[in-house]
Amino acid sequence: xxxxxxxxxxxxxxxxxxxxxQCDKTNSIxxxxxxxxxxYKVQDFLIFQRKVNSVDILDMLYDLSDKCDFKLIETTQxxxxxxxxxxxxxxxRELLNGTKFALVLNSMLNEVLSDVAVSYLD
Amino acid sequence: xxxxxxxxxxxxEGVEKLLNLQxxxxxxxxxxxxxxxxxxxRNGYVETAEYMYKQSExxxxxxxxxxxxxxxxxxxxxxxxxxxxxxxxxxxxxVFEIALQNEITVTNxxxxxxxxxxxxxxxxxxxxMMWYVKEQREEEKNARRALELFDLIDEDxxxxxxxxxxxxxKIGV
Numbered sequence: 001x002x003x004x005x006x007x008x009x010x011x012x013x014x015x016x017x018x019x020x021x022q023c024d025k026t027n028s029i030x031x032x033x034x035x036x037x038x039x040y041k042v043q044d045f046l047i048f049q050r051k052v053n054s055v056d057i058l059d060m061l062y063d064l065s066d067k068c069d070f071k072l073i074e075t076t077q078x079x080x081x082x083x084x085x086x087x088x089x090x091x092x093r094e095l096l097n098g099t100k101f102a103l104v105l106n107s108m109l110n111e112v113l114s115d116v117a118v119s120y121l122d
Numbered sequence: 123x124x125x126x127x128x129x130x131x132x133x134x135e136g137v138e139k140l141l142n143l144q145x146x147x148x149x150x151x152x153x154x155x156x157x158x159x160x161x162x163x164r165n166g167y168v169e170t171a172e173y174m175y176k177q178s179e180x181x182x183x184x185x186x187x188x189x190x191x192x193x194x195x196x197x198x199x200x201x202x203x204x205x206x207x208x209x210x211x212x213x214x215x216x217v218f219e220i221a222l223q224n225e226i227t228v229t230n231x232x233x234x235x236x237x238x239x240x241x242x243x244x245x246x247x248x249x250x251m252m253w254y255v256k257e258q259r260e261e262e263k264n265a266r267r268a269l270e271l272f273d274l275i276d277e278d279x280x281x282x283x284x285x286x287x288x289x290x291x292k293i294g295v
Binding site for chain 2: 010022024027029040041043046047052103104106107110111
């Protein structure tokens with residue numbers, strides 16, 4: 001999915017179905033999934049990611065009833081609230097996990113780089 | 123690019139998971155002691171019932187302490203579900219056998235959190251958990267003393283149960 005040029009530098013993750021970036025001015029993470037944009041504080045994003053990861057996909061696959069074709073995924077303050085198919089849940093999972101990975105990687109790099117800065121002072 | 127993750131939380135995800143588990147264990151311990159207190163009260167052991175009510179309160183304080191710590195450090199504190207609690211006990215002694223086992227479980231959980239903290243270089247949480255190490259040493263000692271009293275005082279003698287009820291309530295005072 002095409003990302004707005006203004007956010008190219010802060011992009012965290014991009015997939016076929018969406019992208020995410022961080023806004024340093026508001027200290028938030030913006031998720032765009034299938035055209036729906038929502039903005040989260042870090043903690044809220046982590047809760048969202050864990051919630052999507054906790055969906056039992058196998059259970060949905062093996063349950064043949066109609067109600068299991070979709071699952072309502074809601075985040076805090078209903079910033080995101082949609083009935084998603086199994087396929088969409090997997091795609092959203094990919095986007096959120098990729099975003100989380102980028103956040104962790106950025107954090108690790110910051111830690112390592114600050115170590116380098118400290119060693120220069122010695 | 124700002125390090126948003128670190129700016130918002132000082133807790134490693136693995137440590138946070140174990141702390142949430144610890145808060146659940148403490149919360150469960152509180153409800154277990156409450157059930158024990160009710161059983162003791164029902165069966166006439168009023169002094170030890172009071173002792174157990176106090177233990178239940180204490181465990182709740184322990185639970186809240188971890189719970190608040192997680193939030194204080196920028197983590198996500200998860201309110202524990204209320205687990206099913208054993209309501210009936212075989213005997214007076216059985217209550218304290220189970221209490222000791224519970225304390226051992228809590229101590230093991232505390233040790234696991236500290237081991238994880240050392241692995242992740244989380245010295246703040248390790249220092250925080252040291253309070254629990256000390257507390258558990260005391261809790262285990264008290265639970266053992268209660269069982270020791272059962273060996274010293276014959277439960278089936280004329281005033282055995284009455285005496286045990288009085289003596290156990292004095293533990294840790």
